[in-house]
Amino acid sequence: MSSTTEAGKAGIPGVHLTGDQIIQETTLQYLKALQDAWGIPGVSLAIVRMNEDKQWDKQTIGMGRKDVDGDRVTEQTLFSIASNSKLFTAISTGLVLSESNSSWDTPVQEVIPSFQLMDKEAEERATFIELLSHQTGLPRHGLSYDTDITPEDVVKSLAYLKPSAPFKSCYQYTNLTYVAASLLPKQILGQQLEEFVKKNIWDPLGMTQSYYDIELARSTGNLSSGFARKLSVGQSGVYDVERCKEDIKQARGKLSEEGRGLEDSLGWPVQQLAGPGGVITCAKDLTIWLQTLLLKGRHPEMQNQIIPSWIIEDTIKPQVLIKAKPDDPEISSKMYGLGQEIYTYRGHQVIDHPGRAPGQKSFVIRLPDKMIGVAVMCNDDEFGDMFNEVAKWRIIDDLLGLDPIDFKTRKLNKFLEGKKPKAKADQPCQHPLQNGFGSVPGVYHNAAYGDLKLRSLSSTHQDNTSLQGPNWSFVADVNKAFVKEFLFEHFDKDIFNVTAKLTFPETGAVMWDMIGQGIQARFGEGGMGLQHIWGAGGGVSDGNMERDGIKNGSEVFFTKIS
Known part of the structure; x- marks a missing residue:
């Protein structure tokens, strides 16, 4: 039976239900209690299941509020799904390649000539398989780009970014390769990725409330706000x-x-680049998307093939090992396909992917053998990702008819254990900077990261940071997607500890050290080297300036130009 239940009428205040009753009342109560316990402002859920009659049961659940005005979350509330956008890019890549008589195994540079890498072997050999499964050798380099530059400019910068591992030696998650893939529709068909996805996926499926354009999304009045602590x-x-x-x-x-x-x-945190993270959508549209994926590309109502089944199947073929040792005994080793993670949970095949943007977190998960799909979205930064993970497993346990596992306690304890403050010397520097502080200010240039203008940090500026304690000496405007300023604190000799600061323009909120925890700078050899900044994959070593010198050992080297 399908219905719409207004908040409170189901006996749980602050909950808005639409569609069939799929999960048990006890599960719904658990999720609401968890939201309240962790102070998650707003939660949106999409759940689909094919029943014994081969018909679809569909349910959306909205809990809490979407913004500071207290407007409730409904099935039409819009969230950033961040890296869950990658699947749309991967599928679009498959569609365009098939139209151009190319394949996943076509070298990227044959189709996108502007694709150049510092590692020439990777540049020549990388196919769309390596590009979309994070095997080019590039780490995240998440601070190398801003979102107000074009994808073409981002791709041009790849030639100047140091790889952190040899080609195809390991999995290293990065948004940069999905920016490169996003150029394919324009290169072959003369269409932007955003236009291609809308025309070939969203419109045929009736996903009318999905967007790449933040202003279009905002004009609906359904856009959620992100929250932090x-x-x-x-x-x-x-x-x-x-x-x-x-x-x-x-x-x-x-x-x-x-x-x-x-x-x-x-407010709305960061405008994401389309290829790796630009999709803004809602639970209503995600019910359609989940059904389509489970049906291997068929329209859930009309049954016509919107996406060729082979493309859906190819995205979930394991390409590279993510993690050999799972975090939980119920979960197998994880593999990565093309914009999808593949593993098993309590003996059942799972396909999923997380999405993480400041104040916007999501999981989109499906169990193909059971024809079950779940999407979880929320607008909390610190606890949102963990809430989504606990929620998805609680719902999956319910739908599988299994006794629920207490992921709440397990994940919260592990989360807090991982948040122990890193040891940091409080004592004064033992050795002064060789050439004095006066040698530091100036303009530093890296071909990919751009210019950094380091200047002395005035007492007025330090007061405005609203942080007390650190002895910051210099500040540099960064103006990238996830960081706006670097603040430098002298540690010893030529070494400075660097704090990354992000300011959100809509509200003035500030977040610290979102990316690159423990960034370190060293000055010398005609410039400044940074380490602990490139975001290498698990098991891959960071740069070592102590051993290899500032220029060769740094992950990013800036030449001082004035």
């Missing part, structure tokens, strides 16, 4: 780990406001 000193992206641990002991996982931090609105 702050403490009394005004820091965002922080919480009291020890207080959270005490809350767990005293209240079975319910986190106090003092522990989890005060709510801080980010």
